[in-house]
Amino acid sequence: MDRLVLVSDAFGICMWKRFSGLPTQSHKLTVRPLGRTIEASERSTLLDAALDAGVPIPFSCNVGDCGSCICRLISGEVEELNASAVISPAQRQAGFLLACQTRARSDVTVELPGADGAIENHPTLKTEGTIVAAEHLTHDILEIQVELDTPMAYTAGQYAELAIPGVLEEGRNYSFAAAPAKGERNLLVFHIRHVPGGAFSGWLHNENRVGAKLRVTGPHGQFALRSSTSPILCVAGGTGMAPILSVLEQALLDGVQREVTYFFGCRQQRDLYAIEAMERLAADWPVKFRFEPVLSEEPMGTEWQGNRGFVTQLIRDEGEMQVMRAKGKKLSDHEAYLCGPPGMIDSAFDILVGFGVDPNKIFFDKFVDKRHTTG
């Protein structure tokens, strides 16, 4: 990339000159908890510098769309190349950054949220698979099962990139919607909402695609249950249910004994799904498990007796109630797992931090698409 630099000649006349390339100063980049310190040129993103030095910062899209390379700034000065919808101003203020969209401007220390052992270092696999089943979960959410040519290992909460060979080569990210249980799986499950005007979801929803081939690359992502004794707060909107379901199913299999509160936001009753799976989880969960669906656009006068409003209002109510309670768990005691539309996650993040939840204990996967990342 060219840069304009102000240069003074032998007669003191100043002029702008175009130089190829960016400044070449280097800084020290320390990646925790890997404990590696490397040189990072001001020309490289933190991600490129790390990968060049063999430091495995996870990544997928390399353009600020997927959130795989999310880190926290511990110290130092950085320059952000493109403001990505994956990180809100509040999250930026809390130190979150995307390594693929950030350059060092001084010696810098960053921390990888997924490098604390929560996510195993699964090899990234690029394989093909066949859609072997498709079932409507709601009017606009389809569950598909994809049988892979080569089995894939992943951690509950992660996602894969799906492309359609010969039709749509640019992949789209979809969270695994089932617990990996143990070892590798060759049958993957995804919940895919039909996005109006969407290339992948339109292709999938417009015809019966059972038998069609997909290219599957993964696993990717940092969203996974951390090892802790804190109560868990899950907040999901729409197909944000998919990774939460996978995480909770896996936690049950692993014998996790932590209280769960789960707020699930949808528009109307016709958008609610996985309710039976939640009832089963609640029945089998060894300690308290509270599942609260909430509808933001359910018409008045229907038989719906449950919560109404935005999912963020439920979080606020919970925070206010717990502030008033002398005893019992407070919102600030929780570790939070947020998944779904970027706007919902940004608001939920702000409210949680406002009620004293440690930003280090808020994990999120934003379902960004081209509406959020183009333009």
Ligand SMILES: Cc1cc2nc3c(=O)[nH]c(=O)nc-3n(C[C@H](O)[C@H](O)[C@H](O)COP(=O)(O)OP(=O)(O)OC[C@H]3O[C@@H](n4cnc5c(N)ncnc54)[C@H](O)[C@@H]3O)c2cc1C
């Ligand atoms: C980590 C992660 C996990 C995800 N998990 C899931 C999941 O489990 N389930 C799920 O349903 N979704 C999930 N998503 C969202 C998913 O990846 C897709 O973005 C979504 O399905 C839309 O893909 P599409 O090809 O149908 O639409 P796209 O073709 O990508 O278009 C999306 C929207 O943008 C508009 N658009 C297209 N091009 C432009 C442009 N140039 N400028 C402006 N607008 C444009 C389209 O009209 C459409 O409304 C996840 C996203 C991420 C990042």
Ligand code: FES
């Ligand atoms: S690799 Fe950085 S956001 Fe996708």
